[in-house]
Amino acid sequence: MIAVSIPAAEAQAAARGPDRAHTVFQVEVLCNGRRHTVAKRYSEFQALHKRIKKTCKVPDFPPRHVPNWMPKVLEQRRQGLELYIQGVLYHNEELPQDVLDFLKLRCCQQDPKASSSLASCPPSQRPVVGFCSDPYAQPPGTQPLPNTILSGVLQGLYLPSRGTPGQAAP
Helix, strand or coil: CEEEEEEEEEEEEECCEEEEEEEEEEEEEEECCEEEEEEEEHHHHHHHHHHHCCCCCCCCCCCCCCCCCCHHHHHHHHHHHHHHHHHHHHHCCCCCHHHHHHCCCCCCCCCHHHHHHHHHCCHHHCCCCCCCCCCCCCCCCCCCCCCHHHHHHHHHHHCCCCCCCCCCCC
């Protein structure tokens, strides 16, 4: 299974001069438990869209906005690109090689069992939130609450009982 998010957009100054500055989007890719980050410009997303729109299902591509450097506009563009690339992954069981190359994946395909089981669910039963790691797994010693069941079992086994097994409680 492939999961993609775009957590950040950064303004980059160009080497040729300040008038050639651009925005780079940090695309986080998780495939089969391995995570890597790919830096992409808006124009690279646009080129991908032009290449794949005739061969696979694609959502609407977010429009180019001007002015480019306003934080609100950058955030809207980041969100739009994130929804776009997630939509491409969601709507296509077999991903074209262009998408795999864009995400710098060699041979990672969507898990057919996972995608077919999600497609058979009605929209109200599809998962809304996906986790890149198990939210319940924490390193030892960082549990905010004590393990109540373990404590109860240990107390039952090792603490002296108040009565002997043959006697009735008062």
